[in-house]
Amino acid sequence: MIAVELFKLVRRPRTWISILLLCALPVAVAIFIAVTHLAPPPGQGGAFLSAVVQDGSLFPAAALALVLPVFLPVAVALVAGDSIAGEAAVGTLRYLLIRPVGRTRLLAAKLVTVIVYVLLAVVSVTLTSYITGVALFGSAPPEAVGRPGSLQAGIPTGGVQAGGSATSLSGARLTIMQLIERIGGAVALITVSMLGVAAIALFLSTLTDSVLGAAFGALAALVGSEVLVTLNAAAAIQPYLPTRYWLAWIDFFRQPVFWRDIQRGFGIQAVYVAVFLAAAWANFSTKDVTA
Amino acid sequence: MIVTRSLTKQYGAVLAVDSVDLDVRPGDRYGLLGPNGSGKTTLVRMLLGLVYATKGEIEVLGKPVPRRVSEILPEVGALVEEPAAYPHLSGRANLRLFDAAGPGGRRRDRRKRVDDALEQVGLGGIDRRPVRAYSLGMRQRLGLAAALVRRPRLLVLDEPGNGLDPRGIKDFRQLLIDLNAVGTTVFLSSHLLGEVELLCTRVGVLDRGRLVLQQDLAELQAPTGRVIVESPDVSRAVALLDGRVEARTEATMVVRHDDPAALNARLVGAGIRVTAMTAHHLSLEEIVLGLTGAGSDQVSGNHRPAAGPGGSEAVQ
Numbered sequence: 001m002i003a004v005e006l007f008k009l010v011r012r013p014r015t016w017i018s019i020l021l022l023c024a025l026p027v028a029v030a031i032f033i034a035v036t037h038l039a040p041p042p043g044q045g046g047a048f049l050s051a052v053v054q055d056g057s058l059f060p061a062a063a064l065a066l067v068l069p070v071f072l073p074v075a076v077a078l079v080a081g082d083s084i085a086g087e088a089a090v091g092t093l094r095y096l097l098i099r100p101v102g103r104t105r106l107l108a109a110k111l112v113t114v115i116v117y118v119l120l121a122v123v124s125v126t127l128t129s130y131i132t133g134v135a136l137f138g139s140a141p142p143e144a145v146g147r148p149g150s151l152q153a154g155i156p157t158g159g160v161q162a163g164g165s166a167t168s169l170s171g172a173r174l175t176i177m178q179l180i181e182r183i184g185g186a187v188a189l190i191t192v193s194m195l196g197v198a199a200i201a202l203f204l205s206t207l208t209d210s211v212l213g214a215a216f217g218a219l220a221a222l223v224g225s226e227v228l229v230t231l232n233a234a235a236a237i238q239p240y241l242p243t244r245y246w247l248a249w250i251d252f253f254r255q256p257v258f259w260r261d262i263q264r265g266f267g268i269q270a271v272y273v274a275v276f277l278a279a280a281w282a283n284f285s286t287k288d289v290t291a
Numbered sequence: 292m293i294v295t296r297s298l299t300k301q302y303g304a305v306l307a308v309d310s311v312d313l314d315v316r317p318g319d320r321y322g323l324l325g326p327n328g329s330g331k332t333t334l335v336r337m338l339l340g341l342v343y344a345t346k347g348e349i350e351v352l353g354k355p356v357p358r359r360v361s362e363i364l365p366e367v368g369a370l371v372e373e374p375a376a377y378p379h380l381s382g383r384a385n386l387r388l389f390d391a392a393g394p395g396g397r398r399r400d401r402r403k404r405v406d407d408a409l410e411q412v413g414l415g416g417i418d419r420r421p422v423r424a425y426s427l428g429m430r431q432r433l434g435l436a437a438a439l440v441r442r443p444r445l446l447v448l449d450e451p452g453n454g455l456d457p458r459g460i461k462d463f464r465q466l467l468i469d470l471n472a473v474g475t476t477v478f479l480s481s482h483l484l485g486e487v488e489l490l491c492t493r494v495g496v497l498d499r500g501r502l503v504l505q506q507d508l509a510e511l512q513a514p515t516g517r518v519i520v521e522s523p524d525v526s527r528a529v530a531l532l533d534g535r536v537e538a539r540t541e542a543t544m545v546v547r548h549d550d551p552a553a554l555n556a557r558l559v560g561a562g563i564r565v566t567a568m569t570a571h572h573l574s575l576e577e578i579v580l581g582l583t584g585a586g587s588d589q590v591s592g593n594h595r596p597a598a599g600p601g602g603s604e605a606v607q
Contacts, residue, residue: 003391004391008388013379091375092375094375095389096393099364099389099393100361289336290342
């Protein structure tokens, strides 16, 4: 069943169009900056953007920061929201179930498919933006220009290196290996954050036969969370909001790595994933399929 | 093959299926009839484990539903309401995909089974066009092919004739009769009475969730003891038969008589010309309309009687 779902994923034009668009945005940004040399000054604009002019190999981080707030969650919510509701809407859900595909099995296969899609999207963005960054900005300018970021504002600046090492946000130098590890860590945290989104959308997808209803429901939850995260009066619940630690992956680029928020980010997403998957399973395995 | 005991499904305040005791025997061609909204589709969905019963038991192929559907359904082919397929893939790709999705469909002979099923429903020469471009009739044929891919012991078909033209319906009827002859039990729901009359050996009639009739069609359609006679000499015949004529028009009459041959001999012996003569059978339409009320899609202003032909226009 998992193989069938993966086949459906790769045969679906939507999968590739959405990933193409996700990759295209950072590329467009890189081209604009390369042509005009008007990178945002340190401390303003997108995270890492001021640094990439000096070091293209940091561009994956900047690209992830560009797609993370809106585009990535929208794409993930659509794919996850489509998983059950989409089958119900075209009527194929009942034919899968009487094939028979067990309900738990179907849900598991859908989950694996969503995970694969998220990984595919995040890794595609990382790779294309690395290639773009290095091609447009080079990877190793001779002199280091990095400086400690303005971390209080939550918008870090990056810096550079000489001879195959990047400079961390804290100014210390990172080797290429360290850089790869840290980008890997960032990809992992972002993927897990997106799985939180996916779990909410998957749960809603078992409630309704409308793909848009499920996808927008999940997005509404995220927007609501974003609003509360910036609201001081909501400080009491902020540690439990799904988007609270979304930007914690930036801490991978500090020296030494600032683990506190990263760990909390992984933790809170694990809880969201577990709770919403359990709810999705409980609802789907007991519901009357009338679609 | 299919046995239910006081099967009941309640949606909120609506009793969709009400204490149904269905009995479909091996080898039957069973037709489930009833007006729109009488609970046919809900019943079919419960048999397949899609909808869970509120009360009662279901046994399909001798095993309980929904507990053991994973063992039952690989041997069942089904069409539930409209057929469905992934619109961006071809019909063939759809059948292979569904076959690969569950148990009981071996990969080794998948290609052949899919091709055979397409051949059976008259789509053998189908090209690689996506299902999106299929006509209604082609989609229906594809849905039937999907039900046949694993050569099931039991076919459960909900409104299988939808979207087919008269020739398609005839081909399909013949296909079901042929499959039944080699051992496939056929259970279908329909509101096309004429179709069921031509195809089925046994019928069940649902009316507002209750099974109001379940019997062999041959018994239901046994001669009624009346003979319909066409003759240019109706007036003389009425005089001769003396009170046995129940109804008459210019050139036909309905005679109460058990033996059409003897009746014929008597009329001809008296010099009465007979142009046609048939033993009277109840049509399925008369039987079903007499048992069921109006369908749920009919909303009339004045309140109609609970049952009877007067309230049955919704049944086609």
